[in-house]
Every structure is written in C-alpha cells, then in structure tokens.
Amino acid sequence: MVRGEGRVNLDFVHLNRLNNVFIIGKVTKPYVSLPRGKGVKLSIAEERDKRLAAKAASS
Secondary structure, X not given: OOOOOOOOOOOOOOOOOHHHOOOOEOOOOEOOOOXXXXXXXXXXXXXXXXXXXXXXXXX
8 A cells, every 4th residue: 555545445345266275184184184164255244144143052
C-alpha cells in the first residue's frame, strides 16, 4: 500500500476450481491433519447457528 492513495478495498475473495483441489493421503484417511471443520470456512451467521444448535442440544 502506497501512502497517499486513500482508502484501499481489502475484501479479497479466493475461489478454487474443482480441478485444482487435491488430496494428500487415502480417500478415507488424509495424511495431513485439517483444521476444525475440515478446512471449510463458515460465515459468521453459519458459525452462530452451529454454536446455538450445539448449545441447545447440550441443554
């Protein structure tokens, strides 16, 4: 970012084509551990709904 440019939009979106996705490991067991949610990022609303559903199920 160069000073003096003013406001810069930093809302980047990254999309993958299915052809660019690959698996490291076997079909049912990956060799690399994935983060929570298997690497799928939920929106804020989806995270909230999932959290509330889990809380309601445990109560």
